[in-house]
Amino acid sequence: MTENMRVRLAETDIPLGPLDGRYRGYVADLVDHLSEAALNRNRVHVEVEWFIHLADGMVVPGLQRLTDAQRDGLRAIVTEFDEASVAELAETEAVTVHDVKAVEYFIANRLEGLGLGHLSSLVHFACTSEDINNLSYALGVRDAVQDVWLPAAHKMVDSIAEVAKAAVETPMLSRTHGQPATPTTLGKELAVFVHRLNRQLRRIAAQQYLGKINGATGTYAAHVAAVPHANWPVIAQDFVEGLGLTFNPLTTQIENHDWMSELYDDIARFNQILHGFCVDVWSYISIGYFAQIPVAGATGSSTMPHKVNPIRFENAEANLELSNALLNTLGSTLIESRWQRDLTDSTSQRNIGVALGHSVLALQNVTRGMGQLDVAEDALATDLDGNWEVLGEAIQTVMRAEAIAGVEGMDNPYERLKDLTRGQRVDAARMREFVGELGLPEAAEQRLKNLTPHTYTGLAADLAREQLDS
The missing domain is CATH 1.10.40.30 (Fumarase/aspartase (C-terminal domain))
Known part of the structure; x- marks a missing residue:
């Protein structure tokens, strides 16, 4: 088939990657936090809240506190952010060739209807793009981890714990160096992973999400030049903490992303422990310690009818490896910046959703896989009797x-x-x-x-x- 005889799939809405195609249903909740549209909504949120913070604090001479209606109207720009908003921003960015500047104009265009047209210059006041971006990413990552990843991880660990409790007394031959060794119980070996994974979850749940809003090189230079009497570090800290983030008091132009590296390292470690679990369960299935419950109508092998392949654990292994490849790269890349600023972080951060998406997909597969296992007590007993x-x-x-x-x-x-x-x-x-x-x-x-x-x-x-x- 020649090129001109083929249907141009590139002209359709067919997705390029599996997370937005085959596996979309498993990871769709992340779209609300880590997609490009979610990033823009968070940018609008940060800009709006900065506007309100400055106005209500009457930081700049001539400002007056907003009315409740004006405050509600500004926040409605965020709560009513939809596909039309995304399209409008895209059209504006095509002209500005700058995503954050497009957000600034997007908000400014709505001020007249709120009786705030005269304050359009307060939008993005004294901010560099990274002031908005670092806070927007922090909000997106925080909500993705707390609302999507952690619940999926806890559910998955609970599925392991459920099998462990049922098999807590079930004796099993251990294998050290692959050879018969002192017996244990199947439940105890599963509980080891529950313990290890829960320890990582506690670290991840305690993660701080840092943010800053201190200008082009972290000096509040423009702020002080415009309003020298204001205590800008305190104003900034109150604002960042008001967003539910932890204030970073000393940065260059960028928030240093150290917290991101810490978080991604912890999630990658969780992923790697889970990868080891998948390998162990796969191996137990291969020697008959676990029997897989057939799914009605499902094909185990395209040619061997007797087989039920351990696809949930194999799928999880692959997705954990893909997730860690990205998380490890993000963790090492994001903590470096040439002098006061370069844009390598901007490109890298757009893949956070993909990194967490592969991890969430793995969590879903392990949860489903654990629900399809039966402990083969006869096989366990036979192995013990022979050793x-x-x-x-x-x-x-x-x-x-x-x-x-x-x-x-x-x-x-x-x-x-x-x-x-x-x-x-x-x-x-x-x-x-x-x-x-x-x-x-x-x-x-x-x-x-x-x-x-x-x-x-x-x-x-x-x-x-x-x-x-x-």
């Missing part, structure tokens, strides 16, 4: 304790168990026979003879419960 040699650790440790207590014949415990177990299978009968030949005190001997791979789980269940119930 009695894992009791060698318990036996040699009991021998060490009895040797310390003065019991004779307990020499070389490790070596004797190594000779018994390394490189060969030991069944229940042989293990108990060996214990009976050691000359242990009766209580210790009976304790070991009663021990099985199923019961050799120590405090696993108690440790798991302590975390899962906290």
Whole structure:
């Protein structure tokens, strides 16, 4: 097919990327916070609130406090921001070739109808574009994390915890270095991830979102030149904190983005822990510890009818990797700026929504995947029954304790168990026979003879419960 015979898909509304296409339904809530339209709405919000802050504070000589109707009218510019507003801004920006200047004109054009036409010069007063942008991004990222990402993350961790609670007593053969090792419980191993992920969530929930509004190079130079008597640092701090952000008192032209780097590093760490969880669950599925519940009508494999592929966890792995590729780049790029300002951050920050979008998509997949798992207790039991040699650790440790207590014949415990177990299978009968030949005190001997791979789980269940119930 030649080029001129093909339908030009570029002339349609078909999206380029999967987050705006195939997976749009999973990540759509982020659009309200981190899309270009949301950024412009936040810019309008910041500009409007700065206008109100200056007017009501009568900072500039000649200003009077706004009426309630004027204040409400200004804020309606934000609450009524819609597709028509987006289109109008785009038309204005096509002329100004500057996004923040287009926002300034967008607001100024609405002042006459509020009886504030004479105050059009108060819009964007003493501001550089970065004063508006840093606050707008901080608001967007804060709301995206608090309203979308964190709820999805908590829901996902809860889905792991639910399976962990159900399997808290279920014994499972451990594997260290991929080889049979001291048994644990399935619930305890899942609880380890619940504990790790929740720790990261607490860090992320406590994140500060910083902002500044101090002019072209962070000196309040224009502010002081225009109104020298005003306490501009205090005015700025009150404004930033009034937006629900943390005030950054000392910057260059840009807010330094250190908080962004901290946040993205924490989310990336959460993502990486979750990636490890997905790999582990995928592996447990592959050896039959988990059975996947078939979805009615769904195809597991295009050619092998018996298969139910672990696609939720594989999809999550890929999206976590994509998310971290962007988050790690953002975290390292945003904290650097040439001298007082360059625009690398402007380009980079437009991808924050994509970075969080891939993470949210992964969270959704893991949540769904956990809901489609059944614990295969028979497979877990069979594995334990075939690995009695894992009791060698318990036996040699009991021998060490009895040797310390003065019991004779307990020499070389490790070596004797190594000779018994390394490189060969030991069944229940042989293990108990060996214990009976050691000359242990009766209580210790009976304790070991009663021990099985199923019961050799120590405090696993108690440790798991302590975390899962906290």
